[in-house]
Amino acid sequence: MTDNALSKQLRHPPSGGYARGDETRQRIIESAIVLFGELGFEGASTRAIARHAGVNTPALQYYFENKEGLYVTCADYLAEESYGWFEPLLTRISKLENPDPDTCIEMFCLMLETVLERVLNNRAVHQRRLFHARIKMGQGPEKASLLFQEKLIDHVHRAGVKLVSRISGNAVDNERTQIRVLSLFGLATTFYTVKHPMFNADEEGRQFPAEQMALIKSNVREQCQVLMRSWMV
Secondary structure (H helix, E strand, O other): OOHHHHHHHHHOOOOOOOHHHHHHHHHHHHHHHHHHHHHHHHHOOHHHHHHHHOOOHHHHHHHHOOHHHHHHHHHHHHHHHHHHHHHHHHHHHHOOOOOOHHHHHHHHHHHHHHHHHHHHOOOOOHHHHHHHHHHHOOOOOHHHHHHHHHHHHHHHHHHHHHHHHHHHOOOOOOHHHHHHHHHHHHHHHHHHOOOOHHHHHHHHOOOOOHHHHHHHHHHHHHHHHHHHHHOOO
């Protein structure tokens, strides 16, 4: 085995082994998400990420090879983590056959509520939401955006298109259908970037206040219902 092959093997140890290494790798990912979110790909240096994670700079190369590799790994991590939140609902939607309008509206409202839970839960610090937003806007290495799109956004968008297409009578590939789906998700995704005092409770690891979450969900649900009912055929 060459030194290069051994190095790559060590960067990706088998599951169940090297517990301390896995912990260090995860700590680097969490720190990188915070700094990439706050400063962007260009602004966040590997030195700053290493310092935030409490490791030396060569540790980043050991686990991720370079900054781009780390950024892509962060995107992959967030995509898989977020998909876990959506998977049960996406499965329910995929099994719907000729759903009635009320069911379509309810399912889309539940998707928006899942977005809100995802971005406002106690682990979604402001920088984490910003990193999500940066990826969706195509900032940083293209590979990260493509991976995030493939692993998360495409699945969620297809589910939304199915519901809007059914309620409006337009084809799933119709341009109006596509725009309507994006506008509906915009009701919730605006909270990716907003920074307001009412959202600061999660910064210290506390659960987002239930009363405020209910108010936000109620408002988003109301707007979703109004829009989707206006599109009914």
